[in-house]
Amino acid sequence: MKLKKISICGLTEAFPNPVSVDFEGLGSGLIALVGNNGVGKSTLIGSIFAALFRQLPGQKRSLYDFCTHPHPEIDLTFSVGGESYRSLLKIDPKARQMESYLFDGRGIPLANGRKEAFQEEIRKRVGTVELFLASIYSSQSRAGNFLGLERSERKQLFITQLLGLSRLRLISATARGFAEQADRQVLTLEGERKGISQLLATESDIESVEELAGQLKTVSTELESAERVRRMAEGTLNELLRRDVEQKTMESRRAELSAQLRRTGTSITTLERQLDEDGRELAGRKDTGDVTAELRGLDARIEEVHRQMEEAKEVETSNREIEATIRSIEADLKAKRDELARSEQESEELAAVPCGGKGPYAGCVKIRRAIQARESLAELGGIIATLQLELELQRSSLMKVPADTNRLMNELQQRQGQRRSLEDARRRQEELKVIEARRQERARGLERLMEEKSGQERQLKELYRSMEGIQGVDADLARVNRELQETASEIKRLSGRREQIIARQAQAEQRLRQIEEARARAARLETELDTARSERDEFDYLAKVFGPDEIQLCEIQAAGPGISAIVNDLLEGCFDNKFEVRFRTQRPRADGKGMVDDFDIEVRNKGLDRTCLVDELSGGQFVLVNEAVNLGIAIYNMRQAEGVRHETLFRDETVGALDSNNAKEYVRMLRRAMEVGGFHQVIFICHSPQVWEMADRLLRIRDGQVMPELEVREENNAA
Secondary structure (H helix, E strand, O other), X not given: OEEEEEEEEOEOOOEOOOEEEEHHHHOOEEEEEEOOOOOOHHHHHHHHHHHHHOOOOOOXXXXXXXXXXXXXXXXXXXXXXXXXXXXXXXXXXXXXXXXXXXXXXXXXXXXXXXXXXXXXXXXXXXXXXXXXXXXXXXXXXXXXXXXXXXXXXXXXXXXXXXXXXXXXXXXXXXXXXXXXXHHHHHHHXXXXXXXXXXXXXXXXXXXXXXXXXXXXXXXXXXXHHHHHHHHHHXXXXXXXXXXXXXXXXXXXXXXXXXXXXXXXXXXXXXXXXXXXXXXXXXXXXXXXXXXXXXXXXXXXXXXXXXXXXXXXXXXXXXXXXXXXXXXXXXXXXXXXXXXXXXXXXHHXXXXXXXXXXXXXXXXXXXXXXXXXXXXXXXXXXXXXXXXXXXXXXXXXXXXOOOOOHHHHHHHHHHHHHHHHHHHHHHHHHHHHHHHHHHHHHXXXXXXXXXXXXXXXXXXXXXXXXXXXOOOOHHHHHHHHHHHHHHHHHHHHHHHHHHHHHHHHXXXXXXXXXXXXXXXXXXXXXXXXXXXXXXXXXXXXXXXXXXXXXXXXXXXXXXXXXXXXXXXXXXXXXXXXXXXXXXXXXXXXXXXXXXXXXXXXXXXXXXXXXXXXXXXXOOHHHHHHHHHHHHHHHHHHHHHHOOXXXXXXXXXXXXXXXXXXXXXXXXXXXXXXHHHHHOOOEEEEEOOOHHHHOXXXXXXXEEOOEEXXXXXXXXXXXXX
């Protein structure tokens, strides 16, 4: 796989806006990604991985969680074996949906946006995600510094992730699971075979179906005979019950008629007594004549008295109001006459004053009051004359009362007493009429009752004659009921015995069917048991072959020399070629008998002819040897892939700060890795100016933009 171009929009806070990188325009060689921490260097190379595998490398969270734009996109153009392809990811972080497309060089879609189809097409062209991580992405750095791990951790990482032997472990574990499943099936089949043997051993205990059928026939015949006897007894019982019901109905009718006859006699006696009482009451009353006309005349006179009393009351009320007005006027007239007398007296006193109320004494209160009194004499005289005239008018308006109210009240009481007496007389007349009508109605009712009594007596005599023909039913009923109880007990006994025989017969038939099925199953069971045992043995063999002591061990032992050769090739020219690395996968046993599995990395100093473990190297030497090991494992894994050719190698800040000498050694190692791995480009993240100054191209990331620096350093190429 060879990179051509990538466009990113809205991925992490480093690239909120669209940004593009033309890898094809950069040419071949070492491409250094430089910039401050957090500007997006790892995001840029991680986007290449995401464009192929729909996730960022080494992240447990999904790609949606890193989106910073409403409509993020990743658009990657690459080639495989000279054929161009374009991978396009359209992401909807709000709905958490992603459409992934793959187009060929002519723009024809190979995947329609579905995850499964896209992943299948990518796997065909660039391999699996595990291969990508373990080879060109060299993701062993994601799990930590490889040589910085403990020996057991190094071995586990080397086997599972770097060499990809986890697939062999998975095959072994799967085979072991199938073997256990087959073993459980063998145990199940053996248990079933044992159960069948026990079932076949009980065949002699089964009752004879023919004998049970004979017993069933005998009991069924006896039961049918008992059923016939019961049906005959039930017919007799029904007839007796019908006669008993008829007898009880007649008895009930007789009792009812007797009760009706008694009630009719009682009613006749009561009516005769009531008629006698009505006759006596009518005989003791006298006719008082018609008092209706007299009542009408008396009501007219009472109404006239009421009218006269109302008129008298109206006149008396009017006279009382006029008298009250007269008293008021007389009081006002007396007050005005007294006021006139005082004013005349004060006026006379003013006439006796020499100054006549003028001069220096004009301000005297008494003189001023006397002057006011003289001035009011004429007005008071007019008021008094008016009041006298009004008084005469009011007195003349008094009316004479037309009648004496007390006399009228006495007459009214007398007339009302007369009316009550007449009302009593009228009520007595009406009561006599009611008694007479009631007496006539009772007489007619007595005639009807006498007729009903005669009819009831006739019905009762006829009923007695009918009842004489139905006698002795109770004794017959008791006898037939005893016969039915005895027959029912016999039927119950025979039915129970018949059911027992049927159940025993069904059980015997079922046992015989089970025996036949068991014989047939026993024949098939041996074949299934042989097959299950064969599958168990085969899966046990596969689990062992793919286990840690067989193919896995062969892979480890084969990888050791291969990786060692690549690492030593990368170290050639470094440290004056004095170091040689060897992956040790076995060591001699302590007793000297054979070898034991082991995993460690030895470093031989060729100048001193001394071998030590990698952990004993100095700081700078350890960093470079560690990087050589990481690169060697990546190139080894890439060579193991079939049908996939990768032309780009990624390094994500795998070394720290290096001095100038070690920086040169590191760059020389990367260039050697390009030659050994046949890479077109090596894209590496770097924070050390001493390293990136020796790269062929720079990609500087700043403020969400990627700016290439295309100057080729001839002296670096010469180096």
